[in-house]
Amino acid sequence: MGKRLWVERDENGTWNAYGDNGAHITFGKGEDQFNPGDLMKIALAACGALSSQFAVESALGKGKGAKIVVDGTYDADDDAYLSFDEQVDVDATSARLAQDDADKLEERVRRHIAKSCTVAHTYQRETPVRISVKVRH
Structure with missing residues (x-):
């Protein structure tokens, strides 16, 4: 647990x-x-940020990180998000990376997020939610 x-x-x-x-x-x-929908998007962005942190710091230095923006398509009729769009922005301008190194960093960030982001893994599958209610009196 x-x-x-x-x-x-x-x-x-x-x-x-x-x-x-x-x-x-x-x-x-x-x-x-x-609100709770915002927190879902924050969880996805935070997971991407933490998952990509090692790759970004290895290439750009300690304390560096990606800015991750998450938006979602919301269906009001079903009161559910249909999809999320995640934009990972790594500012490597101060490192003056060659295009080949920038491409390698992009791929490393993608791999780290794909491998380690529990939130994305959970959102990508149907995840049962069991609810129990207890009223104390």
């Missing part, structure tokens, strides 16, 4: 997500908050 996560509602109406390792994020439906 993975890390235990849970969400709770604040008195002010926002929601907080917690991990048993101390991690915390706030979300909700407000104008300045990430």
